[in-house]
Amino acid sequence: MAIRDQQISELRKRLEDERARLVSELRDLQSDASQWGESVRDEDSSYGNHMADEGTDTFEQEKEIALQRNLRSVLNEIEAALKRMDEGTYGICIDCGQEIPIERLMARPYAVRCVADQEKYDRVHR
Secondary structure: OOOOHHHHHHHHHHHHHHHHHHHHHHHHHHHHHHHHHHHHHHHHHHOOOOHHHHHHHHHHHHHHHHHHHHHHHHHHHHHHHHHHHHHOOOOEOOOOOOEOOHHHHHHOOOOOOOHHHHHHHHHHOO
């Protein structure tokens, strides 16, 4: 059953809303990271940090970097889904060429594979 125009419109809105949320979250994280960097430089100029403090700071910085990387990855998937909508290829599995069920797209609007092919992909790429 082909995806109806109304469903595409709803999914496009969800993707655009999620894109806006992710862009805002990334902006906030980058702002926090720059403030964190200034704070660390200020602390380094006066007294040495305790090793545990340095470890905590490093952990927090790595956590922020991983979160930013994950947000950018999802943002790229959303951008690709919007592009597929514009090209008319949205909702088609990239592996088998069959339609991705609307239930899957409603759950994960940027899905590129049907469930069966995604499971195969996940088994191979673990």
